[in-house]
Amino acid sequence: MKKNRTVPFVAAITVGMATMLGCAEDTPKDDAADQATVVWWGYAPDTSVGELWAAEFMKDHPDIKVEYTNYENVDYAPAMEAAMQSGRGPDVFPVATGGVTGRELLGPYGMDLASIAEEELGPLWKDQFGPGYVDQLTYDGAIVALPVGGVATGFFWINKDLFDTHGVSTELATYDDLKAACETFGAAGVTCLTMGVASLDCFIIDLMHTISQSYDHDYFLEAVLGERSFDDPTFVAILDKLREMLADGVFAQNVVSIKQYPEANNEFLSGQAAMVHMGTWYAQYAKRDGMIASMEAAGVSNPTPFTMMPMASPDFAGDGHPAKPFGDVDYGMAINKDTKNLEAAKTFVLWLTSTKTGQQTVVNAIDLLPALTGVQPEWDNLGLVDPEIQIPAFTELFDEGANPDGWRLMAITSETNNALVVAAQRALSEPGASTAEIAKQAESEVFRTDF
């Protein structure tokens, strides 16, 4: 006879549920049940910094819990697109001014924050942020994100300990000085300038912009905006310089095989490379705790922090015009149009961007230049590895970055980003192709739009 197993199964489920319900009635009400949760995804800041900001916010707002998830730069846009299309996106997310994490891609998912900012900061609210920062986060007439902080690049970060160990000057005024330094490092088995061009992220564009400023100060932005072309002799000269840097051993041979993150970043932080071309966001690793964590993440066991310093760009063209830091808003924080936690998300975004406490927390991570005017990092309390020599250099860098010499990514569409990276990849890996032909192809693939 066939045994009916359904009855005991249903009975067991019923008893189980009754038991659980009974337990639930006896359990005291958990405060966490009233806590709103803000889900925050981002490509920046690093996880440890994001968690620190969230913790500081939750001290001020214990009724709101912030959960942060960090993605690698190249993974962020795909993750966001898929999540937003399926209605499972985060409540708040960063939007950059340009590039593959920029407002052009992510702006449509954010709500217009103009009225929220005006309500919080008054009618002149835009003036309270860094130069042009709010405009750089405007998409289709809407303020899609409020500035969290600015960024500047156009200089190098150096491992001062390696420079000192190998007797190399930390002031490399000309390209020949850079080349000579790299010969010294190369002979000692140290990578001179680590750079990763394997993926389509924008770091090689920053370096090309730095080189470009040396040849023709205004050229790069004019070409990005369409006032000049990328098959201009200046761009050809930039590509030729990249080739020269590879031939001279300034770049390591793996420059087109590795990515800036994580590989080039790890080479620098693990002490295998003397220099890296990054921006002000990299200052965060100059803090003793941040450096130890990042060195461990780079594979170093029992790390000893080294002294990291910014170094002005050499004069690549040799005519006395080295680059000055250029930059724009690094990113702003957007609120998902479809968020179900609007009030909590608003509270978090306004705290982070528009309050002195929030901005002080942000800038003390020295990941970003201050977005809100009048806030500066508390340099003496940051736990830098060697405050005596780092604080004057960092203060000067942050002052220069607050008044940048031109935009960084503001006008770069993702197609332009792609075309310029591919041009760099070709210049560095196709010795048989003429740089004039590579430049011509880049010009045919860029996409310009009105900003």
Added chain:
Amino acid sequence: MLPAVLFSTGLVYACVGYVGYVSLMPPRWRPVYPPAVEGFDSYAQALDDRLFWTSIWHTALFFLVSYALIVILGIVLAALMHSRIYLPTIFKVIIFVPSVIAPAIMAPVHRQVFAADGPINWFLERLGLIAVEANGTRVWAGWLQGLLPKIGLGDVTPNWIQPTTSLWVVVAAQVFSSVGIAFILFFASMGQIDRETLEAAKIDGAGNIRVLWSIIVPATRPTIATLAILHGITSLKLFDYPYLITSGGPAHSSEFLGTLIYNVLFGTSSRYGYASALSVMLFVLALGTSVLMSLSTRERRPRAPKAAGRV
């Protein structure tokens, strides 16, 4: 059972249909914009896109070379397994294990193997075929230094993930991870061969190579055909290894349709219309290829005599 089948197949074909619908939108259309059917602009753009044809060419090259290598290695390794070898189980495990390791795990290993300072170059350095200059740059040395320019490979440097060689790095990675499956299929297929036929051939004086070529290979023809279909579809859909090892580059030198679609969708402005058109073309290519291969490899049977008319 039937509702589940209808639901799952319906879901798949509904998605295919939706992609077809989106492919008729403007190339830069995204789901956040209102729908606006514009026609076949994205298809025309694809046919005019240098990268589309580059991807097709890479797919064809990848298929031809990797399929040939997988079949040859699969047959040779399976034949070795059928002969008397030492520690056969360990042999089988060593050959098969790469097939069960996820590409996400294998890709970093391949990146390291083919790195400028990786084990391949280390080995070539020990053979005197690579020299390291004072600044750390590796250059060809020995007889290889003279040979490469003569055969038109003067641009190749000892850095494998570069435009001249990155496609072949992807081929090597795919062969390494696929040969285990081919080996198992051929091993099973060879087990069906009548031993008496093999013994008769030996008695008639056929050597190992002759037996392999004249008896074993013809007997495993259905397996070769099946692998052609499976590998043809794998080649068209290829994404994981090129994306994880080379990101489709440098300079699109290892771009495939899968990586191109991904980059168009997520790397360059989220062009849903254009990416959908490319996806539809990939779908048609995969379907057409599998149908053609099935037809061309179908066993030819004698035609049945016509049925007698009713009386």
